[in-house]
Amino acid sequence: MQDYNYIQKQDKEIYDALMGEEQREAEGLELIPSENYISRAVREANGSILNNKYAEGYPGKRYYGGQEFTDAVEQVAIDRAKQLFNCQFANVQPLSGAPANMAMYFALLEPGDTVLGMHLEHGGHLTHGHPTTSINKVFNFVRYKMKDVDTGEIDYDELRAVAHEHKPKIILAGFSAYSRELEYTKFVEIAKEVGAYTVADMAHIAGLIAAGVARNPFDDGFDVITTTTHKTLRGPRGGMILTNTDEEIAKKINRAVFPGLQGGPHEHLIAGKAVAFGEASHPSFKEYALQILKNAKAMEEVFRAAGIRMLAGGTSNHLILADVYGSLGITGQEAETTLDAVGLTVNKNMIANDTRKALDPSGIRFGTPAITTRGMYEGEATRVAEIMVEVLKDINNETKKKQLKEEVVGLATAFPVPESFV
Template structure:
């Protein structure tokens, strides 16, 4: 029997099936991609996409949101439990909007943000000149040690003391080692800076208890909900309670209107999956696989950037 989509739009259906076959038969080597479960996909394709729900649970601008409130609160509560967060906003549409919303929530235009240089493993939204954020905030960038490939914490401290940033931003898109959150926090405290971690790439490994949880140390943590967390494409912000009101206001009405509740439902499913004890084994196996691949490259005489991997990333 043909599916509804196959009958109604065979051209699109064919393209989707070809992509499904590509995903099933290929070896995916892009570390920011993953495979969402069928339960996540079912929630993502649910009738929740039909509902407008501007606002937050219990404080909506549209009627008929009593069940939407249940869904979003479930996602919030599960995320809090998963990461031990005081406050969670599950409405960000993705990682970049989440980061930008944080900047505007706790900083003023012209404030200085000290983040990791893109060429040394950082991310576009951490202050690369091509982004619009550099027109609003003053980004200065710390680097890795060229010889070791490791973050130069002495350089980070020198930059902090020199530029007196209002925020010290950790996180990366291409760095394969653990971060020393306590050391970064100590440096930020010296200059009175807010600490923020973008853990988009490693959120699943943190949830799976294989990497240190930055939520315990930092003021604000942003993340995507896909990648290693294995949920739908989306974003999330976790923070200390004192930043909760500013963060929520920055997301709505500051940057977004109606949240995508079908996506939030899919996030809730992914968080439940990550709370299951089996997810620890999953996260552990990710790192085992990365280490095994590292061994193959090293045996072939190929140099590994940063010396080794302690997460899911391998840079050659």
């Protein structure tokens, strides 16, 4: 556990909450597929002295003095990002995934332009233009969906037809609740037909791409990639925009991030990103990413054997979306709360063609990035999935839940988060 000596001395309220979270994370298992644990090295960078420094601008072109070390840190982060994702330009300043997407839209579009993205209930993300988001007031969003929700196949015919009808300026590939690989070449082909940019929001699978265990959209000719850095990539909470097309687009992206949308970059987090990118280029990261996939497959097998419907029929990546309402008659919220009670954290999630509402949908979403960081292999992943099924099939059995909670605490204690990954 990290030292919190100064907080302990001066701020009891925050100290108590931090201790609570330390215990929750130590004794429970994190199965939310967008979450992960960072190394001590990344934590040190995040909590470093760079927090003190304003560095508006970019390396070599800042608006404030005293940038010798911030420039060095940000340049290392940029260079490592470019190497990791095999591209020519990287902006590492976006504060998170949502601001990265906002900056990307403003870099490539004029107000009123159209974006073609994946439907939220079919796996897309809020920032891909959900009606409740502010960005929806500036740009026009149209949708594609899965053709077959039981295989996950995207309806590329519909995608092409919608693209020809609405002439989007961006065709957006990417998701937060979709468990199969996208056919990037089809996106590129259709984008060429209508003169659109291709953008991949790879927030969820950035680590899998960096490790080379999932396809890199740049290899199929994508123009831009946006991502978070804190999910499978296992870095600090943050965002990033990459491009490979030309310097003009890179300049537009830089201007859209600063001064377009943000002020001073968070150089302490950029230092954390640099350290995490260094970890992700280590050979052990590839093994980690491969194990994420194997562990997800192991969990899929348990759910299939239990007769619980999985959207897209299972998984080819790090996450599974299970229809607990259709299969077991319990809502996503009930499943989330019950699993939480035994120390397993998942999130409720809408499923394609859901008959229920977002705050109590039919599905749960879970995945393996965090348990794999803890050093779990297929055997443990299988057991975790079995515990989930046992709990979900008998949600009112308090004795069983008590026993299983003890087992989860035992497992979590036996697999503490490692301090270092390299």
